Amino acid sequence: MAKKVLVTGGTGYIGSHTVVxxxxxxxxxxxxxxxxxxxxxxxxxxxxxxxxxxxxEEVDCLDKQALTKVFEKHAxxxxxxxxxASKAVGESVEKPLLYYRNNIGSLLxxxxxxxxxxxHHIVFSSSxxxxxxxxxxxxxxxxxxxxxxALSPYGHTKQVNEDILYAxxxxxxxxxxTLLRYFNPIGAHPSALIGEQPNGVPNNLLPFVTQTAAGLRxxxxxxxxxxxxxxxxxxxxxxxxxxxxxxxxxAVERMLSNALQExxxxxxxxxxEVFNLGTGRGLSVLEIVNTFMRVTGQNIPYEIVGRxxxxxxxxxxxxxxxxxxxxxxxxxxxxxxxxxxWNWEKRIRHIQ
Ligand code: NAD
Ligand code: WQD
Numbered sequence: 001m002a003k004k005v006l007v008t009g010g011t012g013y014i015g016s017h018t019v020v021x022x023x024x025x026x027x028x029x030x031x032x033x034x035x036x037x038x039x040x041x042x043x044x045x046x047x048x049x050x051x052x053x054x055x056x057e058e059v060d061c062l063d064k065q066a067l068t069k070v071f072e073k074h075a076x077x078x079x080x081x082x083x084x085a086s087k088a089v090g091e092s093v094e095k096p097l098l099y100y101r102n103n104i105g106s107l108l109x110x111x112x113x114x115x116x117x118x119x120h121h122i123v124f125s126s127s128x129x130x131x132x133x134x135x136x137x138x139x140x141x142x143x144x145x146x147x148x149x150a151l152s153p154y155g156h157t158k159q160v161n162e163d164i165l166y167a168x169x170x171x172x173x174x175x176x177x178t179l180l181r182y183f184n185p186i187g188a189h190p191s192a193l194i195g196e197q198p199n200g201v202p203n204n205l206l207p208f209v210t211q212t213a214a215g216l217r218x219x220x221x222x223x224x225x226x227x228x229x230x231x232x233x234x235x236x237x238x239x240x241x242x243x244x245x246x247x248x249x250x251a252v253e254r255m256l257s258n259a260l261q262e263x264x265x266x267x268x269x270x271x272x273e274v275f276n277l278g279t280g281r282g283l284s285v286l287e288i289v290n291t292f293m294r295v296t297g298q299n300i301p302y303e304i305v306g307r308x309x310x311x312x313x314x315x316x317x318x319x320x321x322x323x324x325x326x327x328x329x330x331x332x333x334x335x336x337x338x339x340x341x342w343n344w345e346k347r348i349r350h351i352q
Contacts, residue, residue: 005027005029006081007080010029010032015033017245019031020194022248034084035058061105068116078252079121082122086098096153108164121176124161128182128183128237134315143181152310178254178274180277182239182278183237186239187206192346195345212300213299220301220303221305222286222289222302222304225304231286235313235314247322254325277322277328277330278317
């Protein structure tokens with residue numbers, strides 16, 4: 001029988017690509033999403049790509065009664081992938097209570113349900129934000145780099161969620177947890193049927209670049225060119241969302257196959273495994289902009305402005321553990337990734 005995975009936040013950006021990967025891998029998928037940052041049409045996109053419709057339960061993870069019904073209805077479930085969260089760093093500074101309530105309350109409810117309905121495997125969406133600005137000796141960042149004081153309520157919710165999962169796995173010996181720390185996910189499915197759809201003015205670099213190319217924005221503002229990097233702009237590890245999605249399937253497979261845990265305590269302990277998901281290569285803002293212009297033939301007017309508050313100067317992953325233990329590697333060349341982002345933007349803006 002096909003294994004069944006419940007995916008919270010499954011109509012969102014990373015969730016929808018992961019649902020496609022799971023379905024392509026033969027899993028049955030139940031999506032739980034309150035559509036606070038996505039829409040129903042995403043399911044049409046997933047169905048068009050995979051030839052099969054995943055189940056969508058329009059439920060808020062904070063609504064415990066409704067969540068109970070979902071777990072009851074779809075039992076037995078083999079695993080949960082928990083994406084559902086609010087994710088805008090700036091907004092989390094303005095509305096911290098909303099972020100703590102949604103991001104922590106959702107995980108607590110999901111864990112309660114898992115324990116009640118005997119679901120023992122969970123993959124959690126964490127973030128490289130937990131590392132802050134790592135010291136030079138920790139670049140590229142491995143899972144052993146220290147977690148640093150969070151720079152925003154959003155970042156803090158990721159750290160607290162990780163702690164909750166460690167504590168739950170310690171107390172409930174049947175639980176097994178995989179923490180995936182994503183670097184900077186970008187791009188869209190090659191079909192251009194699903195992709196990233198930020199509300200309002202994008203905060204993230206790639207959506208701002210594609211919207212500028214599409215004529216929705218006059219110009220890109222590059223936040224600072226006086227950093228201690230080769231061209232002065234910040235460096236990040238941009239990871240293709242389709243590659244990232246595949247890592248989730250590997251993580252689920254690994255837990256379900258009961259593979260022995262690779263214990264490198266800390267940070268792994270008591271049936272919790274942590275993986276950094278990135279390419280292992282850092283690219284600067286200006287490299288991204290210039291490569292985008294070259295591969296798409298679109299001009300991106302930009303100006304250099306002052307630094308953005310709270311920005312990290314440079315961070316990129318060591319994906320060595322994920323490569324070795326999960327058997328996963330980010331393989332897609334950046335040119336192809338940037339083109340996928342542009343193809344998606346063109347499709348949703350009806351540009352030929
Ligand atoms: P997204 O906003 O596109 O997806 C999140 C989905 O969760 C949305 O569809 C939203 O409607 C849903 N949701 C939010 N709160 C919910 C609730 N209470 N109940 C049910 N559904 C709810 O975001 P994304 O970029 O796909 O991110 C997915 C996860 O990955 C998040 O946990 C995010 O913090 C994490 N993450 C994202 C990035 C990134 O740069 N995109 C980087 C690191 C980690
Ligand atoms: C990338 C680079 C900007 C916009 C954020 C969250 C982090 C994680 C990923 C969830 C930076 C520069 C951007 C613009 C610019 N999310 N930039 N002009 O800041 O690495 O991380 O998303 O966990 O927690 O903080 O990503 O895409 O915002 O910025 O110059 O208009 O692009 O300064 O150097 P960031 P980003």
